Amino acid sequence: MPDAPLDHDALLVTHLHRDHLDDAAREELADGQPTLCQPDDADELADDGFDPRPVDDTAALDDLSVTRTPARHGYGDLAEQMGPVSGFVLDAPGEPTVYHAGDTVPYEAVQETLDEHEPDVVVANAGAAQFTEGRPITMTPEDVVALCEWTDATIVADHMDSINHCLATREDLHTALAEAGVEGQVEVPDDGETVAL
Numbered sequence: 001m002p003d004a005p006l007d008h009d010a011l012l013v014t015h016l017h018r019d020h021l022d023d024a025a026r027e028e029l030a031d032g033q034p035t036l037c038q039p040d041d042a043d044e045l046a047d048d049g050f051d052p053r054p055v056d057d058t059a060a061l062d063d064l065s066v067t068r069t070p071a072r073h074g075y076g077d078l079a080e081q082m083g084p085v086s087g088f089v090l091d092a093p094g095e096p097t098v099y100h101a102g103d104t105v106p107y108e109a110v111q112e113t114l115d116e117h118e119p120d121v122v123v124a125n126a127g128a129a130q131f132t133e134g135r136p137i138t139m140t141p142e143d144v145v146a147l148c149e150w151t152d153a154t155i156v157a158d159h160m161d162s163i164n165h166c167l168a169t170r171e172d173l174h175t176a177l178a179e180a181g182v183e184g185q186v187e188v189p190d191d192g193e194t195v196a197l
Contacts (some may be wrong), residue, residue: 010034010061012035012066012090013035013045013050014087014102015073015086016045016086026183029050030050034051035050035052036088038054038083038085040083055067055088063092064141066090068088069087069089069101070086070087070092071104071109074105085103086182087101087113090138096120097119099119100123101124101125102144103129104125105143105156106146110147112172114147121154121197122156123140123141124141125158126157127139127168128140129159129166129167136167141168141173144177145176148182155187156189161191
């Protein structure tokens with residue numbers, strides 16, 4: 001987290017794993033502002049002092065439309081064990097449509113979301129998070145290259161170089177993007193860097 005939290009009107013929480021909402025973030029951000037989330041997480045967020053606004057399908061926050069989308073945090077039985085996760089599409093008049101895919105691997109529902117919503121920007125968690133057994137539970141550099149084939153949106157690749165189970169580095173991703181000739185489509189921000197949309 002930055003030294004001081006960004007000014008915000010609302011929060012978006014894709015799921016409650018500690019690498020997305022840790023104790024420090026809970027303490028700093030549980031300030032009663034609207035917190036958009038998947039329905040399964042609403043009770044715990046309320047207990048922690050957030051003002052949860054569960055999104056079943058589509059919800060509105062002023063002129064912002066928020067649509068919850070499917071996500072799959074891994075493959076096979078491991079994906080089931082990782083519990084529910086979601087992505088979200090954010091759409092507001094005069095602003096780029098943003099699809100935050102959440103902690104997901106690329107599968108048919110991700111491609112269907114891209115086809116249906118035609119986002120301008122896709123945020124992809126691309127650190128190839130992995131346990132000692134099984135396949136990665138988030139996108140790999142090769143998966144980000146595949147996303148470039150599924151959409152012409154700008155892809156913002158994050159969730160790298162700061163969590164010990166994320167085995168793909170920014171350098172790995174840059175190498176894969178260069179080999180595929182798609183570097184121009186993907187932003188790879190450094191920690192704390194802001195990407196202008």
